[in-house]
Amino acid sequence: MVDSWCNEIRDGAKLGAVRSLLRAFRSACHYGDDGGDDPTAKFSTMSSSVFNKIMLFVLNEMDGILRGLLNLPPSGGKREMVIDLMTTRRWKNYNHLVKSYLGNSLHVLNQMTDNEMIAFMLRRLKYSSVFLAAFPALLRKYIKVALHFWGTGSGALPVVSFLFLRDxxxxxxxxxLDDCIKGMYKAYVLNCQFVNSTKLxxxxxxxxxxxxxxxxxxxSAYQHAFGYIRQLAMILKEALSCSTKKKKTKSKGKEEPSSSKKEKGKEAPSSSAKKETFRKVYQWKYINCLELWTGVVCAYSSEAELAPLAYPLTQIITGVARLVPSACYFPLRLRCVRMLSRISAATGTFVPVSLLLLDMLEIKELRKPPTGGAGKAVDLFSILKVSKSTLKTRAFQEACVFSVVEELTxxxxxxxxxxxxxxxSFIPSVRLRNFCKSTKVERFRREMRRLIRQIEANTDFINKKRTKISFLPNDPAAASFLEDEKKSGASPLSQYAVTLRQRAQERNDALMESSVLVGDHSSKFGNEITSDDEYDNSENEESNGLLLPGKDSKLTHQKDVKKKKKKNIEPLEETALDEDIIEDFILSSDEDDNPVSGTVEEEDSEPEAAAPAQRNKKRKQPMEMSKDKAKLRNSKSKKMKKKAQGKL
Structure with a gap:
């Protein structure tokens, strides 16, 4: 029966066959619904082959059949064409067929779970989307369904859904368009609340x-963008007002005496409200919205309508970066710096990004020696906040300084x-020199000196070209200054930036390939004392071409600790501290020829550098005691002598 309908439609598109096939299509779309099976219906049961044949034929051919009945072009069309058609007699005769086709297709889209089948249906329904102009209620439902598949689908379904919406x-x-822009922005916000590596x-x-x-x-895009960017500005304004009030209350608290208990009780909820306002800004949802509008402004920077949005967006991003000047939020500040650099490059306007970066070098965490050990390797561009324990580690200090150097370059x-x-470049050069004078870490000094040399070389490169020109700074010819050199990348800083990009890429690849703990061995010594075999294995491992200092004394000291008291806690703590220092020696000498001069301990503080020497002096006492005991054993028995030699 289905084959006969299909053959009749192919031969002459008879209206009776079309209506019968659409009724069968409706039964196929509602097949299996709860309470939808009517035993008296004509198509209450059908095999899988019949179901498949009905669905494929209708989805592939019905658009052309309806266009032929309505006397429309075989493809394409705009909204005006359907609006004009709605006043004709043909539309009054056949509009129920169009509505049946689109309505039943929407119903089966809501019931399907297979992504490939949904993608196929949307791909076919895209050709009939122009008919939705006559059915506003159906149009809103189609937009809602397509937005859901676009935001949550997998495989090819998000792409097909977007093409359906765009068409x-x-x-x-x-x-x-207005409904799609609002729906897509809402779907984006819902997806960016929690971010991980797979979601990026x-x-x-x-x-x-x-x-x-x-x-x-x-x-129309400008109207939407202006409204949404204004929302972000209002959220930031609320947070900034809370921060200014907090500063005023602190200043008043120093001058005025403390308030009563009743006044303190009233201030408690305000502090929690302040934290909530800060959280509205310092979260993934807000930052990803800034990333989204940064991409929009950079993509359409040449458009006269959207170009004015670059200034307010820059002000918002700068305010977000300065809202909480804490070292914990340095990853967030680096994200803001990258967004500002993108806007500056796209629009060709200067944005003072260097001030945000140079302020990071003045934090107290970089001026003190790391008290939290080596720590884990930190990727500052995949997180928004760093824990307080991480701030005290050497890995955070290195990641912070290297990231500042790379972004400033x-x-x-x-x-x-x-x-x-x-x-x-004058102010950045001065502040970099001040950092070189204030820091005691030689690795950081070398990094800054390289950057300062590149800035000076680039200044000489520009000054040589400036001596050969005759136009004034406000002349339009200044915009085309060194265009040829810019295309070839001939400036010293451009070439240095390429090397830093390669170094950053290698560091990121290393973080992705392995999650190795820096100083992992040192964290094990606090739990248990390692055996001699473990020390032998550690000697064979790579240690950046350096030998571990004082191994023999360490072994004898540990053996004497075992002999004295197994449950004594103080010797364990001493060995743990010693081992931490040894690990620090190894890791801090990656770039130094002298393993001792490159250590953070000796560069940062002299008292801590003297601590290992004092501990080595303490180790000598148990060594002498063990030699005396060995002599006594040799006088008593040769077997005891062999055992003692073997243990030593």
């Missing part, structure tokens, strides 16, 4: 789709061809 917006105009690519895809959709109507390299490079 619908092109054909149906501003009414559909999906978020980037969602952001790219949203940016592409705004291209369809730039003036990128910023200065971006303006390394500017005619005003000598002026804009």
């Amino acid at each position: 619908s917006c092109i054909r149906l105009g501003s009414d559909c 690519q999906h978020l980037q895809f969602l952001g790219n789709c949203f940016t592409e959709l705004l291209r369809l109507d730039i003036p 990128e910023h200065l390299a971006q303006w390394s061809y500017s005619i005003a490079f000598m002026e804009l």
Whole structure:
């Protein structure tokens, strides 16, 4: 029976066969619904082959059949075409067929769970999306379903859903576009509340789709972008007002006497409210929204409508970076710096990014020796906040300084061809020299001196070119200064930035490949004393070409500790401290020729450097005691002598 309908439609598109096939299509779409099976219905039961044949034929051919009945072009069309068609007699005769096809298809889309089948249906329904102009209620439901699949689907389904939405917006105009922009932004916000490594690519895809959709109507996109960016500004304004009030209350508290208990009880909820306002800003949802609008502004920086949004967005990002000037939120500040650098590069306007970076070098955590040990390797670009214990580790200090150097180099390299490079690089150079004088860590000094040398070389490079020009700084010809050199990347800072990018990429690849703990061996000595075999194995491992200092004394000291008291806690703590120091010696000498001069302990504080020597003196006493005992054993028995030699 189905084959006969299909053959009749192929031969002449008879109306009776079309209606019968659409009734069968409705039964197939509602097949298996709870309470939907009517035993008196004509198509209450059907085999899987019949179901498959009905669905495939209708989805592949019904768009062309309906266009033939309504006397429309075989493909394409806009909203105006359907609006004009709604006044004709043909539409009054056949509009129920169009509505049946679109309504039943929507029903089965809501029931399906297989992503490939849903993608196939959306791919076919995309050609009939122009008919949704006549059914606003169906249009809203289709947009809602497609947005759900776009935000939560997997495989090819998000791409197909986005193409359906984009094609619908092109054909149906501003009414559909406004709903799609609002729905896509809401879906993006719901997806970016919690971020991990697997979600980053999906978020980037969602952001790219949203940016592409705004291209369809730039003036309408400006209205939406202005409203959403204003929302972000209002949230930041509330947080800034709380921070200013907090500073005022602190200043008043120093001058005025303490308030009564009743006044303290009233202040408690305000402090919790302040924390909530700060959390609204310092969370993944807010930061990812800033990332989204940064991508939009950078993509359409040449458009006259969206270009003015760069300034308020820059002000918001700068305010977010300075909201809580704590070392715990340095990863968040680095994200803001990257967003500002992108906006500056896209719009060609100077943004004082260097001030945000140089302020990071003045924190007290970088001026003190690391008291938290070596610590884990830190990736500052995949998190927003660092724990307080991590702040005291050497790994955080190194990651912080290296990240500042890399981002500052990128910023200065971006303006390394500017005619005003000598002026804009003066303050960063002065503050970098001050950091070199204040820090006691030689590794950080070397890193800063390299950057300062590159800045000076780039200044000489620009000054030589400046002596050969005759135009004034406000002349339009200044915009084309060193265009050829910029295309070839000939400035010293541009070449240095390339090497730093390679180093950063290697560091990120190492973090992705393994999650090795820095100083992992040192964390084990506090639990139990290792055996001689473990020391022998550790000697064979790579230690950056260095030998562990004082191994023999350490072994004899541990053996004497075992002989004295197994449950004594003090010797265990001493050995644990010693082992931590040894691990620090190894890891801090990656770039130094002299293993001792490169240690953080000797560079940062002299009293701590003297501590290992004092502990080595304490070790000598148990060594002499063990020699006396060995002599006594040799006089008593030769067997005892062999055992003693074997243990030593």
